[in-house]
Amino acid sequence: MLGKFHGRGQRATVTDMTEGVIWRHLVSFAFPLFVGNIFQQLYNTVDSVVVGNFVGADALGAVTSTIPVVFTLIGLFIGMTMGASVVISQYFGAKDMVNLRKSTHTAVVATVVLSLVLSAAGYLATPALLRFMNTPASVMREAVVYLQIYSLGLIGLMLYNMGSAILRAVGDSKRPLFFLILSSVLNIALDLLFVICFHAGVAGVAYATILSQLTSGLIIFWLLFHSREPHSLSWREMRVDCGILKRVIMLGLPTGLQLAVTGFSNVFVQAYINAYGAASTAGWGVYSRIDAFVILPIQSMAMAITTFVGQNAGARKPERIRKGLRDCMVISLGLTVLIVAVIYAAAPFMVSLFNRDGQVLYYGVLFLRLNSIFDPLNVTNQIHAGALRGVGDAKTPMFIMLGSFVLLRQIYLFIVSRLTRSIYFIALGYPAGWLTCSLLMMWHVRRSGWDREIELFAAR
Numbered sequence: 001m002l003g004k005f006h007g008r009g010q011r012a013t014v015t016d017m018t019e020g021v022i023w024r025h026l027v028s029f030a031f032p033l034f035v036g037n038i039f040q041q042l043y044n045t046v047d048s049v050v051v052g053n054f055v056g057a058d059a060l061g062a063v064t065s066t067i068p069v070v071f072t073l074i075g076l077f078i079g080m081t082m083g084a085s086v087v088i089s090q091y092f093g094a095k096d097m098v099n100l101r102k103s104t105h106t107a108v109v110a111t112v113v114l115s116l117v118l119s120a121a122g123y124l125a126t127p128a129l130l131r132f133m134n135t136p137a138s139v140m141r142e143a144v145v146y147l148q149i150y151s152l153g154l155i156g157l158m159l160y161n162m163g164s165a166i167l168r169a170v171g172d173s174k175r176p177l178f179f180l181i182l183s184s185v186l187n188i189a190l191d192l193l194f195v196i197c198f199h200a201g202v203a204g205v206a207y208a209t210i211l212s213q214l215t216s217g218l219i220i221f222w223l224l225f226h227s228r229e230p231h232s233l234s235w236r237e238m239r240v241d242c243g244i245l246k247r248v249i250m251l252g253l254p255t256g257l258q259l260a261v262t263g264f265s266n267v268f269v270q271a272y273i274n275a276y277g278a279a280s281t282a283g284w285g286v287y288s289r290i291d292a293f294v295i296l297p298i299q300s301m302a303m304a305i306t307t308f309v310g311q312n313a314g315a316r317k318p319e320r321i322r323k324g325l326r327d328c329m330v331i332s333l334g335l336t337v338l339i340v341a342v343i344y345a346a347a348p349f350m351v352s353l354f355n356r357d358g359q360v361l362y363y364g365v366l367f368l369r370l371n372s373i374f375d376p377l378n379v380t381n382q383i384h385a386g387a388l389r390g391v392g393d394a395k396t397p398m399f400i401m402l403g404s405f406v407l408l409r410q411i412y413l414f415i416v417s418r419l420t421r422s423i424y425f426i427a428l429g430y431p432a433g434w435l436t437c438s439l440l441m442m443w444h445v446r447r448s449g450w451d452r453e454i455e456l457f458a459a460r
Helices: 022-054 057-064 067-093 097-132 137-152 154-169 175-197 201-226 242-274 278-294 296-314 318-345 347-352 358-372 377-390 395-419 423-427 429-447 450-458
Strands: none
Touching: 022 057, 022 154, 022 175, 022 201, 022 278, 022 296, 022 318, 057 137, 057 201, 057 278, 067 097, 067 137, 067 154, 067 242, 067 296, 067 377, 097 137, 097 154, 097 242, 137 154, 137 201, 137 278, 154 175, 154 201, 154 296, 175 201, 242 278, 242 395, 242 423, 242 429, 278 296, 278 318, 278 347, 278 358, 296 318, 296 377, 318 347, 318 358, 318 377, 347 358, 358 423, 377 395, 377 429, 395 423, 395 429, 423 429
C-alpha cells in the first residue's frame, strides 16, 4: 500500500494516473513541467541577454555558439533520465515498491558516475569541437572559456534532472518546479553580480549558471533523502541493481543516443551558419534561445504522456493509453500554434532584448520567423515518441529521429550549400528534419499496428 510510506499527517505528493479524467491528469501534470521548463531555459537565456547587452555581440556569439556542443554532451544523460522515469513509473503503476526503490537508487548511482565522465569529456574536447564548428576567431577564446567552465559544472544539472525524473515518475511535477524557480532567480542575480559588478564577462555567466544548477540539484536530493515516500533515497540502499540498470539502459540508451547524435549533427548546422560570419552566429544563437521556448509546451506534454503511458502500461490499460494520446495531441497543437503566432509578431522586439546590433537583429529575426512557423510539426513526432517510450518502445523513435534529424538534415544541407549561397535555405535545415520526422511517425502509427503494440507492451 502506498499509504504506509506517508508520514503521519503528511499529504501525498504522488499522482495515480491510472484512474480519473485523462486530460485533467495530463494538464495538471504538464503545467508545472511547462513553467519549470521556462525557468530552466532562463538559465542560458539570461546568460545570453546579460552578455549581449553588457559585454557585446562577440560575447553573445561565444555563449550561444556552444548550444549544440552542450546538447551533445548531455543528450546521452537525458535519455537515461527518460529510461529511469519509465522504469520507475511502471513499477509505481504496478504497485511494486521493492523494485521502485531499487530503481531510484540505481538511477542515482549511475547519474553520479556518468556526470564525472561527461564533465571530463566536455572539458577536454571543447577546443576541438569549437574549431570543428568553424567558430569565428573573434568569439573563439570566450567560447572555450564558457564551455569548459560549463562542462566542469555538469553534475549540478544532472543531479537536478535525475531527481526531477524520479519525482515525475510518481506523478509529482510541482516540487521540482519550486526548486527550479528558486535556482533560476539565483542565476539571474549571480549573472548580474558577476558581469556588472565583478566584470567577469563570459566566465561570470558560466559560473553563475553552474552554481545555480548545483543549488537546484542539491535541494532536490535533500528532499529525496528526507522524504518518507516510497521513492525516497537512503544511503544504506545506494547500490546498483544490475537487472534494473539494464532495463534503464535498454529504454534510455536509444533516446540518449538519438539526442546526443542529433546534438552532434547540430554542430554541423552551426558550422554552416558560422560560415556567414560572427553576426550570423550571434543571430542564430538568439533564434535558438527564443525558439527553445516555443517547443516547451510540446516537451512538457511529451513528458506527461510518457509518465501517463508508463503508469497505465503497468496497470494494463491500453484503451486509456489511446485516449490519453489523442487528448495530448490536441492540447499540444493548440498551445504551440498560439505561441508561434505571438513570437512571429514580436520577433524584432524579442531579438532586440539580446543585442541591438543591426546585423544581429537582421539575422535573428530572419531565423526566428522563418523557422518558428514550422514548429507545430514537432507536436506529431514528440508526442508519439513520448507515448512509445512510455510503453517501453524507445527504439522506433530513435531510428525515425536519427534518420530525420541527422541523416536527412545533413544530406539536405550538403546539397543546398552547393546549389546556393542563400542563408535562407541553410536555415531551413531544421524544418526539413521536422517535416520528415512527422511524416515517418504518422506512417508508423497508421501502418504498424501500433494499437496492438501498446497491448503487447502493456501485457509485459
